[in-house]
Amino acid sequence: EPEVTQTPSHQVTQMGQEVILRCVPISxxxxxxxxxxxxxxxxxxxxxxxxNEISEKSEIFDDQFSVERPDGSNFTLKIRSTKLEDSAMYFCASRGQGIDGYTFGSGTxxxxV
Amino acid sequence: AQTVTQSQPEMSVQEAETVTLSCTYDTSESDYYLFWYKQPPSRQMILVIRQEAYKQQNATENRFSVNFQKAAKSFSLKISDSQLGDAAMYFCACLNAGNNRKLIWGLGTSLAVNP
Structure with a gap:
């Protein structure tokens, strides 16, 4: 069965550092x-x-966050200057045209700290 | 705005018994979908069951079934013959049928299964 793949599974970073969370959606x-x-x-x-563009973002998604699809397979979330309150599980999801196949990755x- | 409410932070059930988890939602959309997701300690999000709002028949997946009351905006999950592996957080979520189709989530119910 097709999967959404997220890497890394766990990342520890210093406050103020930039992080990039990676996702490979279903092809x-x-x-x-x-x-x-x-x-x-x-x-x-x-x-x-x-x-290739943001269709909607929440209030949480401020200027510290950005997303990119740099090639045909990856979808990344970048946090420019991490804060303690950014500590969380981040899930990537993808879907086709309809609802069927709305699939989550296993999270990062x-x-x- | 859509909201999803799960009023039971914790539930417990004896192995082999039946348990019902409650969920209510509010949406102004006429076309939407409702979901139950299971999140075990690994924190992976696993789809349990899905209900299309336009369908009157309640969805069923093996031991999992829903009671969808559209007028009351209620969407409860029934787990029959509970197994130890059913112990997890269960999240109810609502998805609008517009282009964006983002999921709006409840706070979750932690289910313990007692042997």
């Missing part, structure tokens, strides 16, 4: 998402991406 999918889950809290939508646990 024929068109829509891409990042969600965040702070420990013990609900999952929150960050951003959606379609046709980001710890900011």
């Amino acid at each position: 024929n999918h068109l829509y891409f998402y990042w969600y965040r889950q702070i420990l013990g809290q609900k999952v929150e939508f960050l951003v959606s991406f379609y046709n 646990r980001l710890t900011v």
Whole structure:
């Protein structure tokens, strides 16, 4: 079964450092998402991406965040200057034209120290 | 704006028994989808079951079934013959049928299964 792959599975970074979280969506999918889950809290939508541009972003997704699809396979989330409160599980998801196949990756646990 | 409410932070069930997890939602959309996701300690997000709002018939996947009450905006998950491996966080989520199709999530219910 096709999978969404996220790397790394766990990343520890110093406050103020830049991090890039990587995702390889399912190959024929068109829509891409990042969600965040702070420990013990609900999952929150960050951003959606379609046709090489952001289609929607939440209030959380401020200027410190950016997304990119640098080639035909990767979809990345960059946090420019990490804060302690950025510590969370970050999930990438992708889907095709419809709802079927809306698939999540296994997540990247980001710890900011 | 869409909201999803799970009013049971924690639930427990005896192995082999049945448990129902509650979820209510609010949306102004006429076309939407509802989901239950399971998150085990590994924190991976696993789809349990999905319901299209336009379908009257309740979705069923093996031991998992839903009670979808559209007028009441209620979407509960029933787990029959509970197994130890069912222990996890369960999240209810709502997805609008517009172009963007982002998921709006509840706070989750932590389910313990007692042997």
